[in-house]
Amino acid sequence: MNSFTYHRATAVQDAVQDKAGHDGSAYIGGGTNLIDLMKENVARPTHLVSVGKLPLADIENLPDGGLRLGATASNADTAWHDEVKSRYPLLNQAILAGASPQLRNAATNGGNLMQRTRCYYFYDLATPCNKREPGSGCSAIGGFNRVCGILGTSESCIATHPSDMCVALAALAPTVRVSGPGGERSIAFDDFHRLPGNQPEKDNTLEPGELILSIDLPKEGFNKNFSYLKLRDRSSYAFALVSVAAALELDGNTITDARLALGGVAHKPWRDQAAEDLLKGQPATVETFARAAAKVLEGAQGHGSNDFKVELARRAIVRALKQAAEGTQTASDVFQNSNP
Amino acid sequence: MSTTNYIGKPTSRVDGPAKVTGTARYAGEYAVANLAYGYVVSSPIAKGKITKIHADEVLALPGVIQVFSHENVPSLAWFDRSYKDLVAPGGSPFRALHDAEIKFSQQPVALVVAENFELARYAASLLRVEYEQEAHETNLETQRAKGYEPGRGKTGFQPPPPPRGNPDKAWEEAPHRMEAEYVHGAQHHNPMELFATTVEWRGDGKITAYDKTQGVYNVQQYLTKIFGLKKDDCRVVNEYMGGGFGAGLRPQYSVFLAVLAALELKRSVRLTLTRQQMFSFGHRPHTLQYLKLAANADGSLAALQHHALHETSHFEDYTENVVNWSGMLYQCENVKLGYQIAKLDVYTPLDMRAPGAASGSVGLEIAMDELAYEAGLDPLEFRLRNYAERDQNQDKPFSSKKLRECYHQGAAKFGWDQRTQAPRSMRDADGKLIGWGIGGGVWDATQQKSAAKASITADGKLTVLSGAGENGAGTYTIMTQIAAETLGLPIEAVTFKLGDTELPEAPLQGGSWTAASVGTAVKNTCEALGEKLLKLAQKMDNSPLKDAKPEDVEFVNGQIRLRADANQAVVLRDVLQASGETKVEADSSAMPNMLKQQQYSLHSHNIVFAEVKVDEELGTIHVTRVVNAVAAGRILNLKTARSQVLGSVVWGIGMALMEETVMDHKFGRYVNHNFAEYHVPVNADIHDIDVLFVEEEDDIVNPLGVKGIGEVGMLGVAAAVANAVYHATGKRVRDLPVMIDKLL
Known part of the structure; x- marks a missing residue:
């Protein structure tokens, strides 16, 4: 782990500005993945912008009948939320299938979308990995790839997205509301994560500095x-x-x-x-x-x-x-x- | 009524409160003034040479104290023998930072020492090391032809006994036959507690090393020989351990590096390995086994061949007893056992819980199941028909063997008679396939030389000391029980201390011999102290014990009393008061009675019954019930003994279903070297486990009659699960672990 500076953001605008003002910075929510990556030297941010205390932890009904999952609400609070349990039980099940109670208590909804692959080679600096170090090669192709992908892979990467929550979200088709230097916008969930192509270092379609504000579920929850x-x-x-x-x-x-x-x-x-x-x-x-x-x-x-x-x-x-x-x-x- | 009889009772752990309140200190936790922190840099390549280490860049960081590497390590002991610890196999032990040569992936190549841990870790991440890579070989499959029979390098290793009868001919002529190969990959011990050493610099070249080890004396002699220290100047302490499983039998490179840094810097140093680095040393070796068995029409074994090949490093001949057990577990006149090892560019394997036997019982017990099916016999009935009344390997009677009782009691507890023999013949209410399988094994009951010291103070408090190990098995508790019962004291009045080279010498904690070895020493020592106390009692005015000999009295309920007349008694505390002594001491030791023991085969046995439920479509397996029946002599503490066997069963389930360190041969490197991807069972994988200890009296193994239970509980578990999977599905998986994909 390298040395880094740290800023606890107080407002979304503060977070976005602070991030924009620091090259090599990263947002940190629950830190359940990023801290691991830093300890393994896979991620070496020089500045962390903590978004955990931003007022984005609410889970609230939307006028269109949908449900807004705040980006900083914990995975546990989300899974156990009455509206989620009654209207989106698929999401409840998927969240509870992941990680451990301790991790779900710390992990945020925004962070869940942002977790990185668990491919063995991505975590091991002794081996090449295009996702970690573009152009270095993919060790999983021709190597041990039990955890790797079978659909939408490319010649440069066969890694998988590790989330359970996101699989349920993909089925429920929410939109992801984000804010960044260019203002606020919404991204259809299916467009949020991307396939590796020849840029496996990019997991998603966020623009630099964009921050997840919420995941907005549509009305239909398939609760039966x-x-x-x-x-x-x-x-x-x-x-x-x-x-x-x-x-x-x-x-x-x-x-x-x-x-x-x-x-x-x-x-x-x-x-x-x-x-x-x-x-x-x-x-x-x-x-x-x-x-x-x-x-x-x-x-x-x-x-x-x-x-x-x-x-x-x-x-x-x-x-x-x-x-x-x-x-x-x-x-x-x-x-x-x-x-x- | 006696209240001071503790042996055999399910006494709670005496060290429990210290552990759950956090007052127990582990090696990496000791508070020592002016500590510097080390962090190991590990090699990314499996073979080659270090060509350059850019230490200057790292040393420039404020707070970085030193970068140790082969370039600046001082001259140390020269000969290999100085690096040989008490359980080193044959060969040339690995010396960290000795030269530029890389012998295995994750080899330590440098130690960065800094003012705090975070800085040391950061500096280590910046250290640039250049390598010249050479071709490596890490694949046992491709090295089969290079297998060779090792010499007797290691303590406890026995080459297979010579063949008996004519196994090839008997196999050809028998009506029921099987032959198959069985495989399991490498496994790493992975105790919860990371390897760590805190070296306290006591000035003037004197150190105390708080080290995670299963043998403080082993570490002390290793350090003194390498660094030329006097024993008095090199104290080694390990009071508590967060699991060992054999990983702490040999001194690890972490203790070498920490002591090196402390001596060079003349400063206290702490070094803790990372979880990833826990995969950088010994492991249960990747093992290939070939079994060729035959049975006669009456179900008796006609022929048995068991050959094993496993990996070792290029620098040491690691050995374990994989096949020998197969020559003694069942009665068979035609037996051939073979054992080879092959060199790979890996670190030397290391004894892991039931080394050899855990592997061997996978091969033998699945093969026995296969042959039982060939012969159309229930697997338990098949074992009963081949019950060995005598150890045919040594041609000796067993000192005791209650395996038949294990079979019967285990079967009754499990409900084995409800089993239908045909594969795929049992299902649960949801339609999931049910399978029932068995597997078992045999393990050595051994005793090592051990010493102890006991002292009792005027207030009636007893302290017993022995430099034994405690890896969490319950050593503190059983020794306290033995001491308390021997001197008739309440357990609260007894303190047992271990894990310190300033205490009387005891063996490594391993091989299931601690209860027998240290327990006997504690008993002897307390008896010696008892004799002294009796003498003091006889000096008292009007002592009712005046003419009593030691064998005439017993120590019960805080009294010394005549066996013949319990009313003729003196209170122990009164004896001490009357004597005017502030403290009475005794020391003693215990050795195995070789003359008596060598006439017998000394072994513990077990049989495991396992139930699995299989969702055939999805390939998921759950081990829903296990009964493990164990014959291991006298059980000193039903509670801690049961816990040990429960843990063994969990290990076995892991070995059966998920545990495997996977080597990427392109890099010669284990790829799943972390707890996310090296899977051990979690609570959700573990369901009902029942442990039975059958009564087994044995006055030959040692005066306590104990055989040890650290290993035996693990035997046959993986085979029982694999056999249950066959019974459930009709699929015979011979390549462990049995994961989802193998059942699709």
């Missing part, structure tokens, strides 16, 4: 038929090998609306609208779900040690859609334990 399914190498406190957020609107057994997003498979939370379209108007059957899964995985490509993810994702999509159709999942009121 939804499922968040996470598959990983142990029952808790591990990143997803594959996770699926599935949400359905049903009229009898006919699917009238559908959302489908995957985690652990791509550089961004992977929502597939073509697969969603394929589900719409169809009966909620395993055959329909299998067709949707096949659609999502068209062009999916393993890289050796993660080849299994293609088949695992196919099965996980079918299972998650099945669970969603059955409508058996509910928001959690207590700490989750894996129940075999």
Whole structure:
């Protein structure tokens, strides 16, 4: 970890200005990822602008019937919020599937969107990594890539986005409200994270100095038929090998609306609208779900040690859609334990 | 009614309050004045040479005190033997900062010392080191042909016994046969507490090293030989340990570096490794095992072959007993055991909980399951039919062996008779596949030479000292129990101290021998003190014990009394008061009774029953129930013993389902060297675990009748889980850990 200066911002404008005034600076919220990255020398900001105390911690109803999740509200407060539990239980489930209670207490909503990949090589300075050091090469391609992506990868990077919360958000399709030197704007969630292409160092489409203010959920929360399914190498406190957020609107057994997003498979939370379209108007059957899964995985490509993810994702999509159709999942009121 | 009988009781940890209130001090926590802090710089390459170290750039930072590297390390002991610790394998021990050569990835190449930890860490991140890289070889699979039989380098290593019978012919002729290869990758101990050393500079070349180690004497002799220190000038202390599991058996490079810096700077120095650096030294080796078993029509074993190959470093021949157990766990007349190691560009592997046996029991016990299915026999029935009444490796009787009782009691507790033999034949209400499997093993019951000292003061408080180790297993507690019961004192009146080279010498804490070794020394010492107290009691006016011999009296409830007549008693405190002595002391030691012991095979045994539930479509496995039945002689403390076995089962579940350090051969480097990606079980992975200790009396192993339980509980756990997965799914996974992708 290098030496850095620190400023606790008191207002959004103060934060944005302070950041703009310091080259090599970074915003810090809960710090649950950035501090790790600094300790590993993956990130070496010379100045930190703390946004944790900004008045952005509210979770409040929006006039259009949606729900605003303040950027500095903790993941835990968000998951347990009454409006989230009753209207967006998919989000509750996804948040609780991630990290640990301690981390969720510290981590912020804005920070959750900003977490960086958990690719082994990104964290290890002894190995090349295009995301950490553009142009140095990708060690995961041809190396150990169990945690890496199978969709939307590029020749320069096969890393995945590690968030669970963001997979549910991708399905729920909120907008991300940001403020920066150029003023305020909103970004559709699906446009927030990006694919690696030949610039894997860029995780998202934020302009320099932009700060997340809130995540604004639309009215529709799919609170009856939804499922968040996470598959990983142990029952808790591990990143997803594959996770699926599935949400359905049903009229009898006919699917009238559908959302489908995957985690652990791509550089961004992977929502597939073509697969969603394929589900719409169809009966909620395993055959329909299998067709949707096949659609999502068209062009999916393993890289050796993660080849299994293609088949695992196919099965996980079918299972998650099945669970969603059955409508058996509910928001959690207590700490989750894996129940075999 | 006696209230001072403690042995065997589920006594709570006497060190518990100190641990939960934070007063227990760990190696990296001792408050020492004027501390400087070290931070290790690790090599990014696996093989090659350091060509330049740009120390000047870092030394220019205010607050950086020194950068130690091979370029400026003073001349130290020259010969390899000076670097050999008590459990070093054969070869040439690694010497940190000795020369420019890089022998393994993450090798320490420099130590940065600064006024505070943060600065040392920052400076270390800036230190530029240039390397000349050479081709490395880290893949055991490609080095199979280079395997060789090691010499007897290491204490405790036994080359496999010679073959018996004609295993090849017997295999060919038998009706039921199997042969298969089993694999598990490297695993790192990863105790919660990071390796750390605080070296207190006491002036005039004298130091005290507070070091994370399972053997203070081992570290002391290592340091004195290398740095030419007198024993009196080099005190080594370790009072508490946040887990060892074998990682602390050998002195680590951290203690070497910290002491080097302290002696050079004439200043106290603290060095704590990072979690990533916890992957930079010894580990359970990546092991390949080939098993070839056959059974006769009656289910008796016709032939058994077990061959193992595992990695070692280029500089030492690490050895462990992987295959020998297979020659003694079951009755078989045709046996051939083979054992080889192969050199890789890695650090030397290191004993990890049940070294050798944990690996060997994976191969043997899965193979036994496979053969049971070939022979159409229930796996437990198959084991009962091949029960070894005698150790055929040594051709000796067992001093005691209650494995059959383990089988029966474990099966009853688990409900094994409800099992249906066919794979995929059991499901739960949700349709998940259920599998039941077993696995077990055998471990040495050994005793090492050990000394202790005891003193009792006029107020009746007893202090017992022995330089033993406590890695969290419960040593403080069981020694306190033994001392309290031997002298009939309330447990609160007894203090046991350990982990200090100023105390009487005790062996390393390892091999499950602490209870037997140090326990016997404590017992002998307290008995010697008892004899002195009896003599003082006999000097009292009208002593009812005047003519009593030591064997005529017992120490109970704070009294010395006649065994024949409990009313003829004196109060211990009165004895001390009457004697006018402020303190009465005794010291003694204990040695194994070789004459008696060498006629027998001394071993503990266990059998593990495991239940898994498998979601076949998704490949997820949950170990929902485990029963571990253990025969390990007398159990000194049911509570701490149970905890040890619970921990062993958790280890075994980790070995079965998730633990593996993955090597990227392109870089010759472990890629998942952190706790995010090196997975050990979390609470959500662990469900019901039952521990049974069957009664096993043994007056041959040692006077206490204990065999030790640090290792035996781990045996067979991983195999039982893998066998249960087969029973559930019909898929035989021979490559541990059994992760999701292997069941898809």
